Amino acid sequence: MANVQAGGQWYPPEWPDRIRALADGTLTPVAPRRAATVMLLKDTGDEPAVYMLRRRASMAFAGGAYAYPGGGVDPRDDDRHVRWAGPARGWWARRLGVDEAEAQAIVCAAVRETYEEAGVLLAGPTPDSVVGDTTGEDWEADRAALVARETSFAEFLDRRGLVLRSDLLGAWTRWITPEFEPRRYDTWFFVAALPEGQRTRNASTEADRTVWIAPREAAAAYDRGELLMMPPTIATLRQLTAYATVARALDAAPARDLTPVLATARPEEGGVVLSWPGHDEFTQRIPTGGAPV
Numbered sequence: 001m002a003n004v005q006a007g008g009q010w011y012p013p014e015w016p017d018r019i020r021a022l023a024d025g026t027l028t029p030v031a032p033r034r035a036a037t038v039m040l041l042k043d044t045g046d047e048p049a050v051y052m053l054r055r056r057a058s059m060a061f062a063g064g065a066y067a068y069p070g071g072g073v074d075p076r077d078d079d080r081h082v083r084w085a086g087p088a089r090g091w092w093a094r095r096l097g098v099d100e101a102e103a104q105a106i107v108c109a110a111v112r113e114t115y116e117e118a119g120v121l122l123a124g125p126t127p128d129s130v131v132g133d134t135t136g137e138d139w140e141a142d143r144a145a146l147v148a149r150e151t152s153f154a155e156f157l158d159r160r161g162l163v164l165r166s167d168l169l170g171a172w173t174r175w176i177t178p179e180f181e182p183r184r185y186d187t188w189f190f191v192a193a194l195p196e197g198q199r200t201r202n203a204s205t206e207a208d209r210t211v212w213i214a215p216r217e218a219a220a221a222y223d224r225g226e227l228l229m230m231p232p233t234i235a236t237l238r239q240l241t242a243y244a245t246v247a248r249a250l251d252a253a254p255a256r257d258l259t260p261v262l263a264t265a266r267p268e269e270g271g272v273v274l275s276w277p278g279h280d281e282f283t284q285r286i287p288t289g290g291a292p293v
Contacts, residue, residue, distance in 0.1 A: 037070025170253025
């Protein structure tokens with residue numbers, strides 16, 4: 001079970017030893033896997049709400065923490081022809097800082113994982129439409145096949161006669177799991193509005209609870225230690241509190257800086273300091289042989 005530091009910050013008990021091992025050169029970092037996650041938003045009258053899920057306590061990575069729908073890239077999405085609407089792959093490549101094949105795979109992961117984990121599909125029969133309902137046994141069979149990787153996202157879209165609506169996504173930020181973690185992800189965070197006519201549901205086997213919650217309310221619950229979150233989650237929630245409507249958040253996305261946020265661990269007298277550039281609230285000082293302070 002993860003330790004919880006000030007507020008509701010997720011902090012695994014094995015981190016201090018791994019951080020010290022990284023600092024003294026005895027730990028070799030594993031390569032991060034590409035991933036995407038989506039902050040799904042809807043207007044509620046007073047302020048936007050964001051869709052969050054709580055990862056099951058039994059999960060090996062961030063068990064018990066609140067997060068957004070998301071997951072790893074399917075390598076098949078790098079080179080399959082994907083039915084596509086919105087900005088071209090070249091535009092996304094420049095925006096995400098990768099090549100065109102990677103850009104396609106990352107955007108596909110964002111759309112696919114939102115469908116797999118929340119039942120919400122950012123795709124439609126034409127470049128300017130979105131499916132209105134994704135419930136029913138046939139949709140569930142398709143979703144289950146995607147989860148099991150029995151079918152690729154491109155095959156799913158082809159069979160359904162749908163095009164991926166990349167214009168419904170806004171790239172928001174990019175975080176890379178710290179080098180001392182045994183499971184590492186290079187994750188692009190996106191924002192998107194809940195399409196009209198669709199509704200969320202807990203379709204994920206990895207989550208035991210889902211909630212629509214105002215970012216301000218979620219951040220306050222984190223500060224009280226009531227909601228457990230990883231640094232990227234609480235950081236993005238705090239950023240979303242600046243926007244009074246979903247439209248304003250989406251409008252802000254194109255100007256967002258996508259320079260990767262990567263924690264650094266540096267030795268100092270008597271221990272190690274763990275910090276995330278630009279996010280001072282997550283700084284931890286780990287004394288030699290002791291717990292973080």
